[in-house]
Amino acid sequence: MQLVGMERAGTASVLTARGSGLVTCRQCTRVWPMATEICGRCGTKLRSRDDLSMQKVWAWWLTGVIAYVPANLYPMLETRALFDTQDSTIVGGAVDLLLHGAPVVALVILIASVLIPVGKFLAIAYLAVTVGRRAQTRNADRHKLFEFVEFIGRWSMIDVFVVAILSSLVQLSSLATIKPGPASLAFAISVIATMISAQSFDSRMIWDTGFPPKAPQA
Amino acid sequence: MGDGLLMDGPSEKVLVDVAPENLMACSECDALYQAVAPEPETLIVCERCHHVIARPRRKAGMTVISLAFATLVLVVAATFLPFLSISVAGVENSASLIDTALAFSEGGLAFLALATVALIILIPTLRMLLILYVLVPIVFDRPPARRAKSAFRMSIALKPWSMAEIFVIGCAVALVKIVDLADVAFGPAFWMFSALVIIVTLQERLLCSWSVWNALEQPQS
Ligand SMILES: [Zn+2]
Ligand SMILES: [Zn+2]
Numbered sequence: 541m542q543l544v545g546m547e548r549a550g551t552a553s554v555l556t557a558r559g560s561g562l563v564t565c566r567q568c569t570r571v572w573p574m575a576t577e578i579c580g581r582c583g584t585k586l587r588s589r590d591d592l593s594m595q596k597v598w599a600w601w602l603t604g605v606i607a608y609v610p611a612n613l614y615p616m617l618e619t620r621a622l623f624d625t626q627d628s629t630i631v632g633g634a635v636d637l638l639l640h641g642a643p644v645v646a647l648v649i650l651i652a653s654v655l656i657p658v659g660k661f662l663a664i665a666y667l668a669v670t671v672g673r674r675a676q677t678r679n680a681d682r683h684k685l686f687e688f689v690e691f692i693g694r695w696s697m698i699d700v701f702v703v704a705i706l707s708s709l710v711q712l713s714s715l716a717t718i719k720p721g722p723a724s725l726a727f728a729i730s731v732i733a734t735m736i737s738a739q740s741f742d743s744r745m746i747w748d749t750g751f752p753p754k755a756p757q758a
Numbered sequence: 759m760g761d762g763l764l765m766d767g768p769s770e771k772v773l774v775d776v777a778p779e780n781l782m783a784c785s786e787c788d789a790l791y792q793a794v795a796p797e798p799e800t801l802i803v804c805e806r807c808h809h810v811i812a813r814p815r816r817k818a819g820m821t822v823i824s825l826a827f828a829t830l831v832l833v834v835a836a837t838f839l840p841f842l843s844i845s846v847a848g849v850e851n852s853a854s855l856i857d858t859a860l861a862f863s864e865g866g867l868a869f870l871a872l873a874t875v876a877l878i879i880l881i882p883t884l885r886m887l888l889i890l891y892v893l894v895p896i897v898f899d900r901p902p903a904r905r906a907k908s909a910f911r912m913s914i915a916l917k918p919w920s921m922a923e924i925f926v927i928g929c930a931v932a933l934v935k936i937v938d939l940a941d942v943a944f945g946p947a948f949w950m951f952s953a954l955v956i957i958v959t960l961q962e963r964l965l966c967s968w969s970v971w972n973a974l975e976q977p978q979s
Binding site for chain 2: 554555556557558559560562564565566567568569570571572573581582583584621633637640642645648649679680683687690693694695697698699700701702704705706707708709710711712713715716720724725728732735739743744746747
């Protein structure tokens with residue numbers, strides 16, 4: 541089986557569906573004349589490019605960033621043991637783990653709850669800012685970055701689940717109880733909003749170099 | 759990538775002779791290709807962005823169905839069994855998925871309770887039901903089920919929101935966090951969920967949506 545690509549005659553640039561007056565179905569890979577609205581094969585709504593993509597990306601991105609602030613300021617966990625009550629934030633909890641001799645788990649939490657979210661904010665912003673600029677040379681790298689962001693985002697939910705698990709497990713009447721703190725809600729909202737932001741990103745725009753699409757062919 | 763395919767570029771002239779139904783394009787970067795027939799055991803990779811467009815497998819349908827059944831059974835059973843248990847000075851407690859989801863309902867965090875139930879129990883279950891609904895008729899050479907196309911689209915949309923495997927890692931982290939304070943042990947549900955991670959990963963590698971769309975288009979083949 542051979543996948544035969546198309547190239548613009550005389551240039552190195554790859555021919556795209558849009559450049560040929562066609563619209564691609566992102567579900568089943570069929571192409572249709574530009575004016576087609578619904579894929580005749582799988583029923584998916586067709587859009588050559590999602591025009592609202594960037595607005596959605598930025599709106600969800602902002603929601604994610606804003607929610608990430610209280611997620612770090614307020615406690616994730618409220619631990620009440622016999623004689624003391626202890627609130628721990630995301631970073632505080634990781635530091636505790638480090639001091640208690642569990643550096644690997646501390647690292648997992650720091651990666652999932654700090655490195656990945658912050659890295660995602662920066663990566664999505666970078667991709668959104670650079671999209672649609674002419675003469676992009678690093679399309680392949682930016683696309684790889686996008687795929688990585690999309691793949692890794694859900695793993696940030698680890699800390700939310702840890703809070704849920706501990707709060708249900710550590711209910712030992714007077715000895716010790718753990719309750720979820722307000723930061724768990726803020727953090728979950730931040731992760732979910734950032735996931736939606738990445739999903740709203742139309743990755744095909746990474747590859748658009750500013751060539752105007754051919755007029756739709758009837 | 760093994761047998762990833764290389765393009766060699768015919769000029770734009772080719773396109774004039776090729777009708778849209780004989781073309782296909784990469785969903786991620788819009789690169790245009792001549793359509794290929796779904797042949798098993800080949801990897802179809804976009805030449806430009808290296809996105810895996812299709813990965814047809816022989817006899818994958820039956821395996822995917824069995825794995826979906828296994829997942830359903832495991833999720834339902836694991837929902838009510840404890841996955842972690844704890845004991846300190848004679849006081850004991852154990853937690854099941856249901857307990858975990860309800861942990862948020864006390865602190866006025868009902869949204870989180872709902873989200874947790876959805877992400878670890880409801881969405882994985884629904885996704886497996888949808889996959890079974892679409893695949894069973896195809897694999898047994900029956901005409902596709904009613905609204906199979908919408909069902910399959912929905913199963914794809916739900917994929918990133920199905921988080922059972924992330925929950926397993928969460929269990930391990932939670933255990934380490936309190937291992938100093940108390941005796942903690944994994945319960946049966948933890949091991950079931952661990953098996954689930956392997957099953958889900960395997961199923962994802964076998965389920966090629968491009969082949970499913972082909973099958974839904976030509977139910978006879
Ligand atoms: Zn389609
Ligand atoms: Zn591509």
